Amino acid sequence: MSALLQVSNLSLTLPMADGRRLPVLADIGFSLGRGERLGIVGESGSGKTMLALALIGLEPETAGLSGSIRFDDRELLGLPEYERARLRGRRIAMIFQEPMSALNPAMPIGAQIAEGPLRIGLWRRSEARARAIALLERVRLPEAARRADAYAHQLSGGQRQRVMIAMALAQSPDLLIADEPTTALDATLRDDMLDLVAGLVEEEGMSLLLVSHDLRAVARASDRVLVLYAGTRFEDGPTADVLGAPLNPYTRALIAALPRRPDVVGRPGPRPRLAAIDGQIPALGDLPTGCRFADRCACRIGACTPREPDWRELAGRGVRCIRAVPAGTSA
Template sequence: MSAPLLDVRNLSVTLPFPSGPARVVRDLSFSLQAGERLGIVGESGSGKSMTALALIGLLPAIARTHGEIRFEGRDLVALPEPERAGLRGARIAMVFQEPMTSLNPVHRIGDQVAEPLLIHGRADRATARAEALRLLDRVGIPRARERLDAYPHELSGGQRQRVMIAMALACRPALLVADEPTSALDVTVQAGLIALLKELSVELGMALVIISHDLAVIGAIAERSLVMYGGAAMEEGASRAMFRAAIHPYTRGLVGASPGRHAVRGARLAAIPGTVPSPDRLPPGCPFHGRCARGTDLCRDMPPPFVGGPASRAACHHPERAP
């Protein structure tokens, strides 16, 4: 097998809290081949978005990063910011969670889609505008020529998200990071965006990291999935097979709390007790200790080893048997 396009090794991100520094991403490792689609799933506060920001190099200035993010053979953590800025938008691009705040409200849509081409010297203004029109049409914006001179507030939420995708694709990146790209959209629009991202990944040979709290979204688009909690990896495997045969109690909890096609009408979904604790209050061992019915003193005090299951590997002292 060829070297991975993206190889994350023991990534940790530390932020200051009133009680002192705490890790919001904890010793995270995963890899991604060119053209592969990886889903990262977990509750709010599990470290998904911080992982995305670490990949793209947009963490807040107060963050401290340790470990390696090797992209096309280069460690992005050690790369000087001018060189990393040259990759951002050109080789690695991102679709942010909220397009209304990510798009500039006073700039026209066409100018914003063309901007990456101009910044990275890929085209002159006339060529960049023509490419912006092509991209808007490609991502399914109706009456794309008219939308070139529209402002973000004149588009629907789903259309704004498609504009964000067009901007990200302008320089044909090798890796696209999409952070909750379908949040706050109705299910019909969600389905269209999922199909578009999957189609573009295949068409362009582009690797995709898609982040979501929605297992249905992840299962529909990602070949592999990584389940995070408390900034750490809980379980990783082939998406649909892992969700059917999860061995980590947290993954089982997420699956049980998600409505499925075969759910009994009127039946209550299972809930994971408690809430995600603040990163500065996590135990030294498994971060899920305290909400886990199988948790012991060993789980609280010792980081769990990775153990293999029929469809995944999980960081757990007491994994469940696959159904």
Template sequence: MSAPLLDIQGLNIAMRLARGGRLPIVNDLSLTLQAGDTVGIVGESGSGKSLLSLAVMGLLPPAAVVSGRILFEGRDLLSLDDDGMSEIRGRRIGMIFQEPMTALNPAMTVGDQIAEGLVRHEKLSWNAARDRAVELLDRVRIPDPKARASAYPHQMSGGQRQRVGIAIAVAMRPALMIADEPTTALDVTVQAEVLEILDDLCQRESMALMLISHDLGVIARMCARTLVLYAGRRMEEGATRAVLTGPLNPYTKGLLRAVPRRRADDGPLETIPGSVPGFARLPAGCVFSDRCLDVVAACQAGEPAWTSPLPGRGVRCIRAGEEVSA
């Protein structure tokens, strides 16, 4: 097998505190993507999903302290300076941000915002870059793309702004696309259209996709593999179908039980007790032990190791072996 496109090894992210010391957030996270892979990152808000994407993009805040390795096309991104990362962002790794209204520049037309990356990375003239921007707007199905290229973000709907974000992210045909909650706050019809556009572009350009979402339905539709995060830890990983139909970690089971039912007679909607704890108040042992329905005394004795009880599956739970043997 060829070397991974993206190889995250033992990633740790902590934040410096104003009063001194550091607050660990992401703990010993590893993940690999081959060229053309699609992986979904799921978990409740506060699980560390967006921090993972920002670490790959080199966009963590100044207070962040990072260790481990993030190898992309064989280069350790954590060793690069700002100029080195600027050559990779957009050109080799594209990102679709969660909220396009804040990600887009309100003082620039959307056409110019798409064009500026083409001018920087592909050395096109502004006229040629603007023509290319119109083509990209057409590819993401913006009506009347030539006219809309002269529009400002506030003159477009939420769905159209998200399509502009996709156009910017794919403009340089990157090898890896990171999509952070790309359908948040969109209605169901527009959400389906945005996902269809994203899927079509990834397949056409043979891009790898890292899709961050709290929506397991979106992950099931878009991703071949799924990584479940909680409190900055890997809780489970494997083929999406296997993870969603045969979860090994109680947290994954809780997420699945909380998925809204299509029919009223499917039973009441369940919730996971409690809420995601602050990183300064994690419980002893397994970080999910204070909310877990399957907790036993041994769960609080120490943090479980990451194990592979089945081929292609990974899980952090001392009781995972019971699921495998059942």
């Protein structure tokens, strides 16, 4: 499978009031093949959304970026903004976490869907309304023709999310980034929305990057998983392997904290006791010297604290932990 997106040694910093730079992301790397679905998971504050924004060129203006983001074998870091803007929507689209904030409250949703394709000449103005309605029907928005003239505040949260998906599909992108697309939805709607996104991605032959704190969502809709913690990567590999036999203690702790363990084939198994991860994710301006998870990790030893573990390949996967060992062996 050829790589559509290749990220290497990506770091992102933001200025602090005392003149220092806040290390929001550090040593991020992964590849995403054409037609592949990658889930990015981690607690709030792990850097998931900032990574997604950096990939699409919407990071804060004061951010400092280093490393490499290659899309379709083209380096994106350092490109002029007008060139990055050409890629947004047309080749890389994003479903934002808060549709009410992302949608224009003063423009009917049908007009918002058509705005991008009209601007680049992909649609003719005479056909724009019909094509916008067709997209709303495709994302299963009830009474699509009537709601094309509605405004965002007149729709429910689930309906607004469907509008965001329709907008993302309007220009037939190669890569769809979905940032917490099911956060505000109830359990039934979450599964329906995930199935909708996964189905559309498969129909269009798109690649999907699903950003979520919900391991169930990732288990349901991804081929591979990248686990982030405190701004860096902790584990990477096929979804079934990572969720079925995690190498990193942090990944194991995330799975243990679920009321019922996710099963990648859709059959959750029983989990009688709800476990918790002690402590809190460290502040990015006050990261520990060694492993970023050491203070919360039940597996820590003295060697975990002098220096941060290197990222290494192990059993066909990637992991950042000195104690990680293949399944069936002991540390």
